[in-house]
Amino acid sequence: MAISKLEFESNILAMLGALHGVARRLTRNESDAEDLVAESVMRAWQARVSLADPRAFRAWLFRILNNTFISEQRKASVRPREEPLVEEFTDAEEPFSIYERMHQPFLLWFSTPEQEFLNKLLREDLDRALASLPEHYRIVAVLADVEGLKYCEIAEALDLPVGTVRSRLARARGALQRSLFAVARDRGVKTSGTCAP
Amino acid sequence: MSTIDPIKCEEALKFLLQFIDRELPDGQHASMEQHLHICRSCFSRMEFELRLKSKFSALSSKDVSTQLRNRISAMIEKF
Numbered sequence: 001m002a003i004s005k006l007e008f009e010s011n012i013l014a015m016l017g018a019l020h021g022v023a024r025r026l027t028r029n030e031s032d033a034e035d036l037v038a039e040s041v042m043r044a045w046q047a048r049v050s051l052a053d054p055r056a057f058r059a060w061l062f063r064i065l066n067n068t069f070i071s072e073q074r075k076a077s078v079r080p081r082e083e084p085l086v087e088e089f090t091d092a093e094e095p096f097s098i099y100e101r102m103h104q105p106f107l108l109w110f111s112t113p114e115q116e117f118l119n120k121l122l123r124e125d126l127d128r129a130l131a132s133l134p135e136h137y138r139i140v141a142v143l144a145d146v147e148g149l150k151y152c153e154i155a156e157a158l159d160l161p162v163g164t165v166r167s168r169l170a171r172a173r174g175a176l177q178r179s180l181f182a183v184a185r186d187r188g189v190k191t192s193g194t195c196a197p
Numbered sequence: 198m199s200t201i202d203p204i205k206c207e208e209a210l211k212f213l214l215q216f217i218d219r220e221l222p223d224g225q226h227a228s229m230e231q232h233l234h235i236c237r238s239c240f241s242r243m244e245f246e247l248r249l250k251s252k253f254s255a256l257s258s259k260d261v262s263t264q265l266r267n268r269i270s271a272m273i274e275k276f
Contacts, residue, residue: 009273016269017259034265041269045276099245105238118248126256144218145253151220166215173214177249 002049003057011057012041018058018147019065025142026069028131036072040065059149062157066139096174098181102189117184129179137172144169201227209239217247 003011012019019040023033044064051060102113130138130146143149143157144165151169155162202224209232215221216229233240 005273005276008276009270012269012273013266016261016266018257020261020265021256021258034268037265038268038272041272045273098249099242103241103245114245118245118252121252123256126253130253130256141253145250146256148254148257151218166220170214 003051003054007054008045008048012044012061015058015061019061022062022065022139022142022147023069025130025138025146026066026135036065036069039072040068043068056153056156059153059156062143062149062153063159066158095170096178096181098177098184101181102184113189117180117189120184120187120189121180125180125183129176129183132179133172133175137168137175140165140168141172141176145173201231204228204232206232206236206239209233209236210242213239213243213246217243217250 016037019037020033023036023040024030027033027036040061044061047064051057098117099114102117104113130141133141139158140154143154144151149157151162151165154160154165154169158165160168209229212221212225212229216226219226221229233243
């Protein structure tokens, strides 16, 4: 049985903030983000019979949002979507750990460079680091780390195998740490290495 | 009585992020917990990654503009 209008509205309004947040990170534009949310809600209502399990509403809606974003992009022909056919692995995506670069075991816990780094980290640093990720990594990082979806929900939302979600997330986090490390160095936080792998 | 398989630092670091994400099977999760109780170095790394993750999750916003909320409510009303 399809979801009732009342239940649909209640679910949508409960996750409107998350929906808008993800849309904003996909479009990187406030007005486009609101249009994307509205179009996705419209499509979700039209496709409500495809929601097999009401408990999967969140993943189902993020899937519609992501698909709507992709189709709107294609329609606008801003640029062809560059989704890799294989999981490309470049130097910039090699594992990177800020902790490993900064940690100095002989220092006291309250004065370690990595704690100083975390304390100095600003919201805009995180926003910028996320925005710099390639799209197919950004969406995984946003759904996992910002919105707190489980790997299986992300797999459902992006129509990917869980293993691909896991590997993209690992690479996205490596890339995020790499750009945050560069920010830390610019701020003068003591680091023991360079960004090079 | 079930026993928890001990693990070494190398394995603990390999699965650290999945542990933080609570995505490991129960047995492996328990092994990680046990290791983190006895290994100060891995515990310290886990705390760092956890704090960094929580910075990202703090970006999630539950608030939306009244304009968007009204727009969506009006749209659903017409369904």
